[in-house]
Structure formats: C-alpha cells, structure tokens
Amino acid sequence: MESSLKISVSADDTGDRQKREEPAGMDEGYRVGLAASGREFRYSGEGEGTLLRFLERRHVAIEYQCRSGYCGACRCRLAKGVVAYLTKPLAFVGEGNILPCCCIPAGDIELDI
Numbered sequence: 263m264e265s266s267l268k269i270s271v272s273a274d275d276t277g278d279r280q281k282r283e284e285p286a287g288m289d290e291g292y293r294v295g296l297a298a299s300g301r302e303f304r305y306s307g308e309g310e311g312t313l314l315r316f317l318e319r320r321h322v323a324i325e326y327q328c329r330s331g332y333c334g335a336c337r338c339r340l341a342k343g344v345v346a347y348l349t350k351p352l353a354f355v356g357e358g359n360i361l362p363c364c365c366i367p368a369g370d371i372e373l374d375i
C-alpha cells in the first residue's frame with residue numbers, strides 16, 4: 263500500500279536524540295498513542311521517517327533487527343488506527359499487527375506498547 267503522506271526517510275536521520283514528547287492538542291499531523299504508558303506524540307509527516315524511527319527519537323523502547331520488514335522483530339500490535347507501508351514487508355504481519363520499521367501512521371493510531 264502506498265502512502266498518501268509526503269514524507270522523506272533518510273538514512274542519516276539518526277542523530278536527533280532529544281526527547282520530543284509533544285502535548286496533546288496540537289492540530290497538525292497524527293496522534294500516536296502508546297496504550298501501556300499512556301504517552302502520546304504527534305507524527306507530523308515530513309522528516310519523521312518510519313514509525314520505528316519516530317518512536318526511537320522519542321526514546322520509546324522497541325525491538326528491531328533488520329529495519330527493513332524482513333525479520334519481524336519490531337512487530338507490535340496496532341490497537342487503533344491504520345498505518346501505510348512504505349515498502350511491502352516480507353515478514354509475516356498478522357491481523358492487528360504492524361511492522362513499525364517500514365510503515366508510517368495513516369491517521370491517528372494507538373499501539374499496544
């Protein structure tokens with residue numbers, strides 16, 4: 263599935279380690295909620311990268327290995343919402359699960375992490 267969002271995913275966007283947890287109520291982008299902790303962030307689209315990258319920048323602990331949709335290590339449950347895959351994952355993605363390493367939010371989402 264192709265995304266309708268315009269984003270850029272660059273290989274060198276690994277340097278930003280500042281905590282960027284935004285308050286709820288911002289009116290741009292999509293809400294990304296984390297059910298276990300109750301934390302929530304705002305995915306603004308441009309420059310945010312994959313959902314995995316987005317979460318890492320906000321210091322959310324999430325497993326990963328290949329970062330390309332091959333291994334399934336990043337698999338997590340999507341409690342609410344829809345994501346769009348930037349590349350078709352090769353790893354198995356069961357009903358209700360997503361691979362954050364190769365997708366982006368396609369609306370407000372909530373993850374069971």
Ligand code: FES
Binds near residue numbers: 330361
């Ligand atoms: S890290 Fe391997 S599928 Fe996401």
